[in-house]
Amino acid sequence: MISAPAKPGRTGAGERAVFHFTRAYASHVGIELDPVLLREQSDEALRSLPAGPRHLAVGSALALRWLAPTLYCASPRRFERLDAERRERLLARLQHTRGMLGRVAFLALKAVVLGACYGQDAKEAEPEPRPSAPRPDGPPPAAGAERFDFPQRFDFIVVGSGAGGACVAGRLARSGARVLVLERGGRARPEPDARVALRRNYAQAGCSAAVGNTLIPLPTGVCLGGTTTINSGTCLRTPQELVAAWERRSGGAFDGDAFTEHIEEAWRLLGVRTSGEQTMSACSRLFRSGARRSGLPEPHLLDRCERGCVGSGRCCFVCPTGAKGTSSGTFLDPLRDAPNLRVELHSEVVAVMAPAGRGGEVRVRVRSVATGATGAVREVRAGKLILSAGALVTPWFVRRFHLGAAHRQAGNGLTIHPASKVFGLFEEVVRGWEGVPQGLGLVDPEDDAVRYEGAFIPYEMAALAMPVEGRRLRWWMDRHDRLATFGFMVRDEARGRIRYPLGAERPWIRYDLEPIDARRLGRGMELAARVLFAAGARRVMLPLNRAANELAAPRELASARLGELAPAEIATMAFHPLGTCGMGRVVDANLRLCEGVYVCDGSVVPESLGVNPQITIYAFALRLAEHLARAS
Numbered sequence: 001m002i003s004a005p006a007k008p009g010r011t012g013a014g015e016r017a018v019f020h021f022t023r024a025y026a027s028h029v030g031i032e033l034d035p036v037l038l039r040e041q042s043d044e045a046l047r048s049l050p051a052g053p054r055h056l057a058v059g060s061a062l063a064l065r066w067l068a069p070t071l072y073c074a075s076p077r078r079f080e081r082l083d084a085e086r087r088e089r090l091l092a093r094l095q096h097t098r099g100m101l102g103r104v105a106f107l108a109l110k111a112v113v114l115g116a117c118y119g120q121d122a123k124e125a126e127p128e129p130r131p132s133a134p135r136p137d138g139p140p141p142a143a144g145a146e147r148f149d150f151p152q153r154f155d156f157i158v159v160g161s162g163a164g165g166a167c168v169a170g171r172l173a174r175s176g177a178r179v180l181v182l183e184r185g186g187r188a189r190p191e192p193d194a195r196v197a198l199r200r201n202y203a204q205a206g207c208s209a210a211v212g213n214t215l216i217p218l219p220t221g222v223c224l225g226g227t228t229t230i231n232s233g234t235c236l237r238t239p240q241e242l243v244a245a246w247e248r249r250s251g252g253a254f255d256g257d258a259f260t261e262h263i264e265e266a267w268r269l270l271g272v273r274t275s276g277e278q279t280m281s282a283c284s285r286l287f288r289s290g291a292r293r294s295g296l297p298e299p300h301l302l303d304r305c306e307r308g309c310v311g312s313g314r315c316c317f318v319c320p321t322g323a324k325g326t327s328s329g330t331f332l333d334p335l336r337d338a339p340n341l342r343v344e345l346h347s348e349v350v351a352v353m354a355p356a357g358r359g360g361e362v363r364v365r366v367r368s369v370a371t372g373a374t375g376a377v378r379e380v381r382a383g384k385l386i387l388s389a390g391a392l393v394t395p396w397f398v399r400r401f402h403l404g405a406a407h408r409q410a411g412n413g414l415t416i417h418p419a420s421k422v423f424g425l426f427e428e429v430v431r432g433w434e435g436v437p438q439g440l441g442l443v444d445p446e447d448d449a450v451r452y453e454g455a456f457i458p459y460e461m462a463a464l465a466m467p468v469e470g471r472r473l474r475w476w477m478d479r480h481d482r483l484a485t486f487g488f489m490v491r492d493e494a495r496g497r498i499r500y501p502l503g504a505e506r507p508w509i510r511y512d513l514e515p516i517d518a519r520r521l522g523r524g525m526e527l528a529a530r531v532l533f534a535a536g537a538r539r540v541m542l543p544l545n546r547a548a549n550e551l552a553a554p555r556e557l558a559s560a561r562l563g564e565l566a567p568a569e570i571a572t573m574a575f576h577p578l579g580t581c582g583m584g585r586v587v588d589a590n591l592r593l594c595e596g597v598y599v600c601d602g603s604v605v606p607e608s609l610g611v612n613p614q615i616t617i618y619a620f621a622l623r624l625a626e627h628l629a630r631a632s
């Protein structure tokens, strides 16, 4: 999913334009950095972007230098020659632009500029802990990626090692089957700089997004363990009413009680436990005290898969202590000496041929993306194939290779749990980066489709997440140690779709928030803001793409019109793509697509869950492993 970076060494007009803008921006906001260092930073940040966002960043820098001042400030001067007030006005207008192309392009440029300007100070801004120790849990079960010479015939091939893939593979291997896991990514390492972790372990270096009536960044993981390696570790059981509905709709082919047992089994195997008071973050403490003062129900400590968590706050950037339970750590690593399980990293599956008839073999073409062996292609065969490449990639296989009678439906039905967060500024030092970022939760007392969960963004990424620009942004960033954030997500009514005009690597994701989703996001902002004010926040920043997004008192919420937000006004993100090969629509109740081919990842979840999905995906995987082991 990560497209080739630009060649280092050459300085093109694009890089120069981006650097000139970065330098002008830094000087505008009063950041003094050695120009050589700034240049290095801006070049490196630009090169690390995938091709699409990179081109947009360059186009945006050129337009900003030459065109935007004339269009937005009626001044034909270059950005750096405008007076400070005009520059500030221009940046604010661009920040809140509603046009999709303009917004995406400006965001791409911001990713470079803000990274170069603010990334330098991360260590000073968040003194401790900035962990960099390697994970202690040793090498992957089988290396071999560099050799790329594994055997050619297996009982099962599993594509992807995320929640669905690693779990089904590990369980099948335990039952004695010969299993090959092909994983596109490599083994993740903790990085002291969150931007580096993003580039190395996230699909498209963290730039994947859905577009529609608003822009929704939609990150997923590309590494051993898939998205579980970079997730928050929160565990919630599948809502029972959904399990019952799936059983009803399947005419009994999906057994709800058996599925519930698999949920409990996943819970046990992952060692899920309730997050501890001692590792609770200051953001969570403040939210809890604010909720108590507001007369809301008591927020609860969230259940998490971890063993020995020390609250270092880096869950989404690879846990530095190996405490967080991942799919690979739980289901593959314990089998590292098993002769019947192979895990091949840096191995991207590029083609799939289903058997012609009953009892035939599945053929899979796999391409090495390992340094030193990139481009080598091999064919492997198996009795059965399980697609677990995640809800954004699996539909590509189904559509491209016409797998199953309903292959044209694959990619439809996407749900994502639109999410956002509110920033609160406190008088006292908060140090929000310490403790478990997502250790506390609350279900909205008036609407259970809105769920609140802790969140915190490291300094080097926070600038990009704040919906303000220029000197306002600098003002907030200077107070980063006094910020508390709290997040929320919505059980969505909208359904998106994915298509692949440019291949699997660059999916086109279309998603339009429904009015009810927008209202619920507004409701989430309002409650989170009230709670932060009740906890003592002096100022609150709402995730809104508009000038009036800062509040100095709770009474200002009334005039913020949060119940009638236009989707384009909402700064939202999403972390849970699901449903693109839904059970009952694209796969059957046993997750079967066609002869010899199954799907086992978030794409089979039939509808919006309303809870964090990993436990549900693990339960589907345990169920499929049991079914396949019994059948073979």
Ligand SMILES: Cc1cc2nc3c(=O)[nH]c(=O)nc-3n(C[C@H](O)[C@H](O)[C@H](O)COP(=O)(O)OP(=O)(O)OC[C@H]3O[C@@H](n4cnc5c(N)ncnc54)[C@H](O)[C@@H]3O)c2cc1C
Pocket: 159, 160, 161, 162, 163, 164, 165, 182, 183, 184, 185, 219, 220, 221, 222, 223, 224, 225, 226, 227, 228, 230, 231, 232, 233, 234, 235, 236, 316, 347, 348, 349, 350, 388, 389, 390, 391, 393, 438, 575, 576, 577, 600, 601, 602, 603, 612, 613, 614, 615, 617
């Ligand atoms: C920042 C973040 C935080 C989250 N926090 C939580 C949380 O706290 N709790 C929770 O329940 N959920 C959380 N989630 C969501 C959860 O982690 C995912 O829903 C889950 O991991 C999805 O599992 P999956 O098997 O569908 O896919 P993934 O885990 O995404 O795995 C797919 C794998 O397939 C590989 N792959 C893709 N294409 C190919 C190919 N062509 N060849 C070979 N391999 C390929 C990928 O590299 C990847 O490893 C979070 C997600 C994010 C992004």
Ligand code: SF4
Pocket: 233, 306, 308, 309, 310, 311, 312, 313, 314, 315, 316, 318, 319, 320, 321, 322, 323, 324, 435, 436, 437
């Ligand atoms: S908070 Fe706990 S689980 Fe998260 S990164 Fe730190 S030690 Fe790992």
